[in-house]
């Protein structure tokens with residue numbers, strides 16, 4: 317299957333899904349979200365693939381949701397916004413619940429939805445220049461669909477800080493709070509992710525899948541509650557079309573500070 321916003325490469329047992337919207341730092345739009353969900357299904361069905369890697373073409377891993385798409389959301393109905401948010405939630409779940417281990421190869425920016433993308437992967441490896449942030453509240457948005465995954469990765473205490481402050485998280489801090497597992501020099505990134513992928517591919521496919529399933533079950537005594545994940549899409553659906561998002565997104569594109577109503 318060919319994709320317009322992704323490129324898939326396979327080397328041995330490792331398939332790399334390249335986010336391929338480099339001019340926009342691989343921002344997530346409707347097409348990319350649909351294609352990523354489809355690609356995860358395709359790679360999970362492909363018995364020659366044992367490990368999946370997510371990576372970004374160009375300067376960044378992923379700049380989060382496409383803000384032009386978010387800006388257009390103001391004109392969508394609540395139902396349309398809900399459907400869109402559910403598709404994003406489904407994409408995140410398709411990665412989190414992948415039966416095969418997924419590694420995030422992170423360079424450049426991994427903002428908001430990009431931070432979420434790092435958090436849904438089993439293993440995240442970043443360069444020392446990578447940067448993260450949950451910028452949503454500065455745009456009149458909320459880290460909703462990515463919320464459970466990021467909070468689970470960094471812990472609730474850290475989540476309360478970073479969800480609200482939107483402050484920049486350096487690679488070193490991302491390592492310290494558990495958002496990424498390893499930080500390496502830029503020129504070591506490919507070698508290191510290849511090494512980790514090779515180690516993962518030594519695991520028995522059935523056992524790897526069972527281990528992932530077991531971890532999900534152990535987390536709260538049952539697999540992660542689908543109702544909770546669904547609820548996150550409902551939370552963001554109306555926010556996306558609200559006044560604050562309208563102002564936050566206008567300010568982003570006009571390259572100015574947003575003016576919030578009291």
Ligand SMILES: C/C=C/C(=O)SCCNC(=O)CCNC(=O)[C@H](O)C(C)(C)COP(=O)(O)OP(=O)(O)OC[C@H]1O[C@@H](n2cnc3c(N)ncnc32)[C@H](O)[C@@H]1OP(=O)(O)O
Pocket residue numbers: 339340341343376379380381382383384425427428429430451452455457458459460461462
């Ligand atoms: C549930 C999920 C919600 C979300 O994810 S909300 C999205 C939150 N995302 C962000 O807050 C990231 C916004 N972008 C940035 O902060 C910066 O950009 C970067 C750090 C990623 C890169 O900075 P630099 O290297 O200085 O490049 P540049 O000139 O800012 O960007 C190049 C072009 O890319 C566009 N762009 C960047 N991010 C997005 C995006 N997320 N959606 C749509 N467009 C984006 C810009 O506007 C610009 O375009 P032009 O060259 O026409 O001015």
